[in-house]
Amino acid sequence: MTTALTNTPITVLGAGSFGTSLAIAFSRNGYPTYLWGHDQHHLQRLADERQNNQFLPDITFPDSLIIEPSLRKAIQASRDILLVVPSHVFGDVIAQIKPLLRDDSRLIWATKGLERDSGRLLQTVIKEQLGSHYPLAVLSGPTFAKELANGLPTAIALASDNLQFAREVQTRIHCSKNFRVYINNDMIGVQLGGAVKNVIAIGAGISDGMGFGANARTALITRGIAEITRLGLSLGAQPETFMGMAGLGDLVLTCTDNQSRNRRFGLMLGQGFSAQQALDNIGQVVEGFYNTKEAHLLAQRQGIEMPITEQIYQVLFCGKDARDAALALLGRERKEEYSKE
Numbered sequence: 001m002t003t004a005l006t007n008t009p010i011t012v013l014g015a016g017s018f019g020t021s022l023a024i025a026f027s028r029n030g031y032p033t034y035l036w037g038h039d040q041h042h043l044q045r046l047a048d049e050r051q052n053n054q055f056l057p058d059i060t061f062p063d064s065l066i067i068e069p070s071l072r073k074a075i076q077a078s079r080d081i082l083l084v085v086p087s088h089v090f091g092d093v094i095a096q097i098k099p100l101l102r103d104d105s106r107l108i109w110a111t112k113g114l115e116r117d118s119g120r121l122l123q124t125v126i127k128e129q130l131g132s133h134y135p136l137a138v139l140s141g142p143t144f145a146k147e148l149a150n151g152l153p154t155a156i157a158l159a160s161d162n163l164q165f166a167r168e169v170q171t172r173i174h175c176s177k178n179f180r181v182y183i184n185n186d187m188i189g190v191q192l193g194g195a196v197k198n199v200i201a202i203g204a205g206i207s208d209g210m211g212f213g214a215n216a217r218t219a220l221i222t223r224g225i226a227e228i229t230r231l232g233l234s235l236g237a238q239p240e241t242f243m244g245m246a247g248l249g250d251l252v253l254t255c256t257d258n259q260s261r262n263r264r265f266g267l268m269l270g271q272g273f274s275a276q277q278a279l280d281n282i283g284q285v286v287e288g289f290y291n292t293k294e295a296h297l298l299a300q301r302q303g304i305e306m307p308i309t310e311q312i313y314q315v316l317f318c319g320k321d322a323r324d325a326a327l328a329l330l331g332r333e334r335k336e337e338y339s340k341e
């Protein structure tokens with residue numbers, strides 16, 4: 001299968017840190033890879049410098065990575081289209097590509113988040129706009145862009161209800177030297193794990209920023225996966241997904257390492273900076289900021305109790321003091337560890 005696919009191109013939409021990193025991973029495996037972004041000036045720099053100096057300095061693009069400024073050409077060049085744009089523009093980008101898609105196009109996305117304002121899963125956004133004609137897959141897991149681009153050992157989950165498609169994508173991106181790709185068919189679980197871990201990571205950052213210790217951080221991670229799982233099960237996800245790469249894997253990564261923008265955002269809040277100051281300082285997408293609102297909305301719609309998400313929502317959008325939020329979590333009524341709340 002590897003040989004048959006060797007010359008099959010792939011197109012990546014979104015030239016931020018992760019889109020560039022995934023494009024590098026595909027092109028390192030020898031596949032012609034087209035990288036498109038919406039900022040023509042940024043794309044020109046990528047083409048001239050053969051690096052993404054803004055996000056991934058000192059990593060030279062393989063020759064098979066082609067910068068493509070035309071969205072139409074980028075879509076026409078490959079059957080497989082990988083979207084790596086922030087969640088707040090996901091629906092707009094789907095609308096943009098809709099008239100350009102090939103009849104045999106297949107879509108993959110590595111965006112982590114829920115639809116802005118509605119809190120819907122991104123697969124629902126795609127199906128609403130494009131119907132059910134195109135095979136779909138979602139990539140998610142503990143994968144900092146810089147480490148992946150530097151070729152450091154990394155593992156990720158790829159979910160699709162089309163096994164043949166999942167196997168083909170797995171073959172093309174999996175690399176026995178440094179990038180392991182695990183496939184499963186739980187698209188709902190993989191999307192939710194990736195979206196809601198960002199919210200919990202903000203909480204872990206706040207906790208550390210306030211000087212709470214390793215015990216508090218670990219409790220947040222453990223109770224965090226419990227509430228993500230509850231939400232996931234209510235939507236039809238499989239429980240084991242939340243113990244995998246897109247669940248616990250990504251949650252631990254993002255809650256514990258300062259490469260995470262969501263964690264750093266929380267750290268600054270815990271140290272007394274405002275949300276706007278923290279966002280300006282980070283200067284990149286902080287998915288969990290808005291997605292706290294959407295996760296909160298989704299939990300309410302599903303009738304699922306998510307105490308950590310609730311408190312972070314109160315801090316970010318209702319003016320609650322972070323210390324009061326922590327006290328509210330500690331002061332909850334006594335529970336059995338595996339209760340449904």
Ligand SMILES: NC(=O)C1=CN([C@@H]2O[C@H](COP(=O)(O)OP(=O)(O)OC[C@H]3O[C@@H](n4cnc5c(N)ncnc54)[C@H](O)[C@@H]3O)[C@@H](O)[C@H]2O)C=CC1
Pocket residue numbers: 013014015016017018019037038039055084085086087089092093110111112113143144145146283284285287
């Ligand atoms: N950076 C990382 O380590 C990882 C990021 N992700 C996910 O990848 C997605 C993208 O994040 P990053 O690449 O990290 O963001 P980034 O902040 O590095 O870059 C965002 C990029 O999106 C582009 N963009 C903004 N509006 C756009 C539009 N309308 N059309 C096309 N492009 C647009 C910007 O020009 C920018 O290049 C997010 O959902 C994030 O959660 C997932 C795994 C790892």
Ligand SMILES: O=C(CO)COP(=O)(O)O
Pocket residue numbers: 112141142143144145198201250253254259260261262263285286287
């Ligand atoms: O999703 C990520 C790693 O898996 C990146 O996390 P941040 O968006 O918090 O930087």
